[in-house]
Structure formats: structure tokens, C-alpha cells
Amino acid sequence: MNNLHEKLPTITEFKDIAKKNKNSGLFTILGHAQNALAKEYGFNDYNAIKPHLKKEGVYNRLSNGVYKISANLIIDKYGILPLNSKGEAIRRAIEPIEQEDIVKAQLYVRLLKPLKNISRQTSSYRIKHQAEEYLREHTTYKENPGGAYVGNGVLIVTMLINGFKMKLASEYPEMQGYEYSSNTYFNISSKQIRDIGNQKNNRF
Numbered sequence: 001m002n003n004l005h006e007k008l009p010t011i012t013e014f015k016d017i018a019k020k021n022k023n024s025g026l027f028t029i030l031g032h033a034q035n036a037l038a039k040e041y042g043f044n045d046y047n048a049i050k051p052h053l054k055k056e057g058v059y060n061r062l063s064n065g066v067y068k069i070s071a072n073l074i075i076d077k078y079g080i081l082p083l084n085s086k087g088e089a090i091r092r093a094i095e096p097i098e099q100e101d102i103v104k105a106q107l108y109v110r111l112l113k114p115l116k117n118i119s120r121q122t123s124s125y126r127i128k129h130q131a132e133e134y135l136r137e138h139t140t141y142k143e144n145p146g147g148a149y150v151g152n153g154v155l156i157v158t159m160l161i162n163g164f165k166m167k168l169a170s171e172y173p174e175m176q177g178y179e180y181s182s183n184t185y186f187n188i189s190s191k192q193i194r195d196i197g198n199q200k201n202n203r204f
Contacts, residue, residue: 009161011053012061016099018046065096067157073168077101077151079124079182080168097154104141105150105158108134111196112159114187118167121190123183128155130193138199152182159186 009017018033027033034046043049061067067075072083077095084090108131128150135141135148160166169181 075153079152101154
């Protein structure tokens with residue numbers, strides 16, 4: 001389980017996933033749902049995985065299902081969203097990120113390996129389209145292509161959960177004027193994205 005801790009959710013996110021699995025009818029007891037989820041991450045049970053779960057994320061999840069990354073920027077389902085001085089979204093209505101969205105994106109993101117430095121070879125928008133293509137071709141979403149949609153913001157948050165470093169488009173001097181861009185960049189190579197896209201018959 002090399003570097004597995006970097007791939008784990010926070011303890012709050014873990015409990016949320018287990019609770020949703022129980023409420024869906026898969027389990028009658030919450031403890032059973034937690035143990036089953038722990039096994040999916042390679043641990044024997046909840047007690048074994050608990051010490052490894054992150055106590056805090058690299059962002060703040062708000063009660064309305066969005067993630068705050070600075071005083072005037074949040075991440076919702078569709079991407080980076082700027083806020084005005086009153087904390088209101090500037091460009092569009094806020095669309096919350098559901099835990100199921102992250103679980104779906106994780107099927108793809110868990111295949112990625114981080115580089116040392118952030119690269120502008122591949123944007124979050126490109127990665128999210130590659131994730132959708134992968135889900136349609138290599139997972140159970142093959143029978144439900146429409147369900148393979150991954151929001152740009154969902155992809156960004158899932159990358160952060162998995163320990164990737166992020167840089168906003170507006171942080172590059174040559175991209176000044178892109179303050180409202182939903183695109184971000186990560187420490188990942190375009191070659192890796194292509195290689196995963198070329199995989200065949202790798203279905204979960």
C-alpha cells in the first residue's frame with residue numbers, strides 16, 4: 001500500500017460515503033458499511049483504516065456542498081466560481097457537489113500518478129473529458145453512458161482529495177485576465193492521460 005494515505009478521503013468523507021451506502025439499502029448496520037468501504041481501500045476493517053484517514057482536507061467543504069479555496073473563490077460542480085464581497089456567486093448559480101460525484105470521479109483519478117511539478121500540458125477540463133471517456137469505456141457506466149458525466153469542479157476536488165497540487169489559470173503571469181477561468185492545472189503529464197486513454201478492456 002505505497003503512498004495509500006495520499007489516496008484516502010478525510011474521515012468525514014469516509015463516514016459520509018459509508019452512511020450513504022447504508023441508506024441505499026446495501027447494509028442494515030452502519031458499522032458493516034464502514035468495514036466494507038475500508039476493504040475497498042485495502043484495509044481489513046474500519047478500525048484498521050481509521051488511523052490512516054486524513055483529519056482535514058486541503059480545502060474547506062461548506063454545508064451547501066461547495067469547497068472554499070480562498071476568501072473569494074469556491075469550487076462547485078462545474079468549476080472555479082468567484083464570489084463578490086457579500087459572498088455571493090458572480091457568474092452563475094451555485095451547483096453543489098454530491099459525494100456520489102466524487103466517488104464516480106475517483107474511479108478515474110485513482111489511476112493517476114503525480115509529478116513533482118505542476119504542468120500546463122493538461123488542464124482540468126481536458127482531464128475531466130478523459131475521465132468521462134474512461135468511465136464510458138472501462139467501467140459499469142458502459143451500460144449507462146449518460147451517467148458518466150463528470151463536472152469540472154468535481155474533477156478538481158477529486159484531484160485535491162488525492163493529494164495532487166493545483167494551480168489556477170489566473171496564477172500564470174501570461175494568463176492575466178483569466179481571473180474567472182474554471183480551468184486549473186495539476187502535477188500530471190499529458191502522456192499519462194494518453195496512456196490511460198489507450199488502455200483496453202480494463203473494466204471495474
